[in-house]
Structure formats: structure tokens, C-alpha cells
Amino acid sequence: MYQVRKELNVELGDRSYPIVIGQGLLGAYDLTPWVSGSQVMIVTNETVAPLYLERAKACFPGKSVDVVTLPDGEKFKDWQTLNLIFDRLLERRHSRKTTLAALGGGVIGDMAGFAAACYQRGVPFVQMPTTLLSQVDSSVGGKTGINHPLGKNMVGAFHQPNIVLIDTDSLTTLPPREVSAGLAEVIKYGLIRDVPFLEWLEANMDALVRLEPEAIGEAIFRSCQCKADVVSADEREGGLRAILNLGHTFGHAIETYAGYGNWLHGEAVGTGMMMASDLSLREGMISADDHQRALALIRRAGLPERAPKGMTSDDFMSLMAVDKKNVDGNLRLVLMRALGDAFVTADVQPDNLRKTLLEFID
Numbered sequence: 001m002y003q004v005r006k007e008l009n010v011e012l013g014d015r016s017y018p019i020v021i022g023q024g025l026l027g028a029y030d031l032t033p034w035v036s037g038s039q040v041m042i043v044t045n046e047t048v049a050p051l052y053l054e055r056a057k058a059c060f061p062g063k064s065v066d067v068v069t070l071p072d073g074e075k076f077k078d079w080q081t082l083n084l085i086f087d088r089l090l091e092r093r094h095s096r097k098t099t100l101a102a103l104g105g106g107v108i109g110d111m112a113g114f115a116a117a118c119y120q121r122g123v124p125f126v127q128m129p130t131t132l133l134s135q136v137d138s139s140v141g142g143k144t145g146i147n148h149p150l151g152k153n154m155v156g157a158f159h160q161p162n163i164v165l166i167d168t169d170s171l172t173t174l175p176p177r178e179v180s181a182g183l184a185e186v187i188k189y190g191l192i193r194d195v196p197f198l199e200w201l202e203a204n205m206d207a208l209v210r211l212e213p214e215a216i217g218e219a220i221f222r223s224c225q226c227k228a229d230v231v232s233a234d235e236r237e238g239g240l241r242a243i244l245n246l247g248h249t250f251g252h253a254i255e256t257y258a259g260y261g262n263w264l265h266g267e268a269v270g271t272g273m274m275m276a277s278d279l280s281l282r283e284g285m286i287s288a289d290d291h292q293r294a295l296a297l298i299r300r301a302g303l304p305e306r307a308p309k310g311m312t313s314d315d316f317m318s319l320m321a322v323d324k325k326n327v328d329g330n331l332r333l334v335l336m337r338a339l340g341d342a343f344v345t346a347d348v349q350p351d352n353l354r355k356t357l358l359e360f361i362d
């Protein structure tokens, strides 16, 4: 038995798709209406497969289901591992009618989605996210890709899924550090454009850290709602969508510096949002009280508040110089005019940026 708690839609004209959120969905929810051909290939990893693969297969009754199981970890979000997906697709003679289904966290979702965007110039794609971070963020919106040693997510494509199936029961097996990482992206939505949600998070953060089902279901729904609204308004990041990058300019620099996987993406984003808040304060945009509210919430989620040991401000500056938001060599950052009101700017005082970097490095 399963229970759908909430359903919402990413509105993209004839490419619109549902996000279905509930309990017991893996193993019971019929995904075949979103699969046009007779074949599915599930992309998963060696950690998730023993936990959820059999249940995921049962979502495709009557279809022929193939599987490719990748090694686990951010350090495998690379060309070599991506190629394992293409190897399997070709060895098994999959056609452009095969649907790829991502079963796992954001690493699997980003790689399976990129493979779906590229294989025979594009095949249908389904998201079955199993981490908090992937349920609140990466499974929605169609950003797919892999890392490059010189920069995070530097090679990729936009490729929207046909459906996102979120079984919140899968979170029961998630390690606490991964829960905190997911909460970073949840907090992000409050900080960028949803003050009522920010207040709700302040009231419910302890329940979220404990993964209490009511609270976590609500946080996932409201996060997906915020992301779906932003993506529906600006699918390819022509403008508004860049606010989803709050904390990511600093965060991606941290992930690249630390070596992919040593810092979790959500951890780097948590510290990065503290840095963005600090800079917003120095730029005279948010008040000291607002800054303290942001810091307190990120801390309560159990996220780190210092940059990696040994990382210098020069390291930050050179890694941030390859950020995708930059234009004509000018650094562009997401800051907050006020809590719940993020925007992109290329116009920060160099001295304020330097002070923010110094504030967070050891």
C-alpha cells in the first residue's frame, strides 16, 4: 500500500511533469504511464541498489527492466563513470525508446539525466530520488551533468524528467550527515524567496533533523513547490533561476578545493550561504539580526561553518573565477536584499568580499 501525500506540477508547456510525494511509493506506484516504450534502464549505485532496486523495478510492471549499478560517490560523477551507462546501453542494444530511470541521490540523478540527454541524442527520463537533497532539489528542474577537476558541474545539459517520484520512506536509511546536507538546500528556499517557510523552518528544524515524517513531508513539498515555481518561470537560467545558486559560488569553490566528496555538496552550500549572508550584511543589504537568524538556522541543521582547513582567499578567488554565472570575466554572486529576497549582482565592494572570505577561513 502507498499513500500519495501531495502532488504538484512543473509547468513547462508540453514538457510539464508531475512531482509525486508520498510514503510507500517505491515498489507500489505504477510509473508505466510515463514510459512510452517497452524498455527501462534503471541507473543506481552500489549503496542504493541493495536497499531499493527491487522495489524500484516493481514500479514498471510489464516493462523489460535493465539495470546499471555505478560506484558510489561524488568523485565518480565524471566522464569515466558516465561512460559505464553508455557501455551498458549499447551492450544491451537499447534504442532511443528506452527510458532511463535514476534511482539514488543527486549524483545518480545528475549522471543518469545527462546520459538520457545524450544517448542517441536524447531518451526519456524518470527521477526516483532517495536522498533528502535529491528529493528537495536535484530531481526537479532538469539540470544534469558531471564535474570537471577544475570546476563543479562544468559539463552538462538541461533535460527534464517525465515524472519525479518521491518516496519519503527511503529517508529512513539515510545517514544523519546526509540529512543535514539536504537541509541546506531546504533552508535555501526560505532565504531566497519564502519568508513564511523560513519562519516554519525556525519552528520545525529540530523535528526535521530527527526526520519526523510530518515535518519532513511538509519540507519536501514546500521545497519542491518553490523550485517548481522558479524553474517554470525560467527553465534555462536566463535570470531568476540563478537565485537557486545562493551559497553555491562559495560552495562549489569549497567542493572543488576539498576534492569532490570530501565535503558533501549540501555542507559546502551551508557554509556558502553563511558567507553569502555575511557579504549581504557587509554590503548594507540585510540587518545584523537577519544575518544572525540565517546563521542560527544553518547551524541548527548541523552544517559546518568554516571553510576547509588550509583554503585561502586566493583559492576562493581563483576557483570562483570559473563559476558559470560569471559574465565577461566578472564574478556574479547571489546575495540577499532582505531575508526571502535574493538577487544576482556583479557589483560587490572588493573589500567587503575580501573581509567575508577572511571571516570564514582559518
Ligand SMILES: NC(=O)c1ccc[n+]([C@@H]2O[C@H](COP(=O)([O-])OP(=O)(O)OC[C@H]3O[C@@H](n4cnc5c(N)ncnc54)[C@H](O)[C@@H]3O)[C@@H](O)[C@H]2O)c1
Pocket: 045, 047, 048, 051, 072, 073, 074, 077, 104, 105, 106, 107, 108, 110, 130, 131, 132, 133, 134, 137, 138, 139, 140, 141, 142, 143, 144, 153, 170, 171, 172, 173, 174, 175, 178, 181, 182, 264, 265, 266
Ligand atoms: N541537478 C540539480 O539541480 C542539483 C541540485 C542540487 C544538487 N545537485 C547535485 O547533487 C549531488 C548531491 O546529491 P546528494 O546529496 O543526494 O548526494 P549523493 O547522490 O552522493 O548521495 C549521498 C549518499 O547517500 C547514499 N544514499 C542515497 N540514497 C540513500 C538512502 N535512501 N539510504 C541510504 N543511503 C542513501 C548515496 O549512495 C550516497 O552515498 C551533487 O553532485 C550536486 O552537485 C544537483
Ligand SMILES: O=C(O)C(=O)C[C@@H](O)[C@H](O)[C@H](O)COP(=O)(O)O
Pocket: 137, 141, 143, 152, 153, 185, 237, 241, 242, 244, 245, 248, 324
Ligand atoms: O537548479 C538550479 O538551478 C540550482 O542552482 C540548484 C542547485 O542546488 C544545484 O546545486 C545545481 O546543480 C547548481 O547548478 P550550477 O549550474 O551552479 O552547477
Ligand SMILES: [Zn+2]
Pocket: 137, 185, 248, 265, 269
Ligand atoms: Zn545545490
